[in-house]
Amino acid sequence: MTVGLSDGSVSIVSFLESKLEIQEEWKAHDFELWTTAFDIHQPNLVYTGSDDCKFSCWDLRDGPSNLVFQNSKAHKMGVCCIQKSSHDPNSLVTGSYDETLRVWDLRTISKPVNETSIGLGGGVWRVKHHPYIPNLVLAACMHNGFAIVSIKGNEAQVLETYKKHDSLAYGADWQKGEANHRVERTKPIVATCSFYDKLVRIWKPENEINL
Numbered sequence: 613m614t615v616g617l618s619d620g621s622v623s624i625v626s627f628l629e630s631k632l633e634i635q636e637e638w639k640a641h642d643f644e645l646w647t648t649a650f651d652i653h654q655p656n657l658v659y660t661g662s663d664d665c666k667f668s669c670w671d672l673r674d675g676p677s678n679l680v681f682q683n684s685k686a687h688k689m690g691v692c693c694i695q696k697s698s699h700d701p702n703s704l705v706t707g708s709y710d711e712t713l714r715v716w717d718l719r720t721i722s723k724p725v726n727e728t729s730i731g732l733g734g735g736v737w738r739v740k741h742h743p744y745i746p747n748l749v750l751a752a753c754m755h756n757g758f759a760i761v762s763i764k765g766n767e768a769q770v771l772e773t774y775k776k777h778d779s780l781a782y783g784a785d786w787q788k789g790e791a792n793h794r795v796e797r798t799k800p801i802v803a804t805c806s807f808y809d810k811l812v813r814i815w816k817p818e819n820e821i822n823l
Contacts (some may be wrong), residue, residue: 614658616645622660637755638677641666649694653701657721661691666761667706667716669721685718686714686726692737699746703727707736707782713751715763730768732759742800743788748821750802752781758804760817 615623620641626633640648641662650708651657651669657680658670665687669680689709696704704716704724704758713736717725734756742748749761757775799816 614648614650616648616660616662618644620645620662620664621659622648622670624658636672636710638670640646640668641671646690646692647694649696652696652698655693658692659696659704661687661694661706661708663690665689665691665708667691667694669724681722681724683724684725687712687810689735692735693739694714695741697746700739700741703763705739705741705749706750707739709735711735711753711756713739713761713768714780715768728763728766728768730770732756732761737780737782738784740785742786745800745821748786750786752784752804753780754780754782757781758784758802760802760821768807772819772821774804774815776813776815777804777809777811778811779811780807782807 622640624636642661647661651791687708693707734753738752740750783805
């Protein structure tokens with residue numbers, strides 16, 4: 613597991629025989645670390661995002677101090693979430709307090725390109741790629757509810773918003789079960805949760821989403 617700490621450090625933690633053990637730990641950012649994630653296609657790479665507005669990548673093969681890249685210009689506020697696409701090994705999305713969802717092209721890993729961006733009207737606290745439908749992203753947008761976003765090439769479009777929570781939109785995910793993968797089902801099932809009211813909702817998009 614990769615774990616972000618409030619002092620800007622990141623830890624790589626193993627879980628073996630009911631025991632947690634820190635394998636590596638290093639100072640990755642100047643301020644609180646909001647998010648960290650392994651690259652699901654290259655597990656030696658770890659991404660981090662922080663309140664210092666920096667989006668970074670580290671290579672575990674060369675020691676924790678080896679920075680692959682660090683982007684400090686794209687995000688105008690803290691980087692809240694990072695997720696690699698399971699459908700495209702060269703695509704990754706980040707969300708920020710600056711209310712923007714960004715799509716990155718990682719073909720040149722030392723210098724990723726911010727391929728496209730879309731404003732979602734609230735801090736983008738969580739993002740989730742759909743497990744079976746390529747280019748479909750679910751976002752929790754704090755003060756502005758939830759959004760389903762379609763990403764195709766250099767274009768991103770909000771397909772639907774969901775605002776039936778009365779508190780901060782904080783967590784969101786797609787149903788991953790086999791039933792949700794059947795071609796005849798055009799409406800995925802979504803779970804969302806909000807902060808202060810401790811509310812969880814299960815819902816389907818009102819609009820048709822073609823598989």
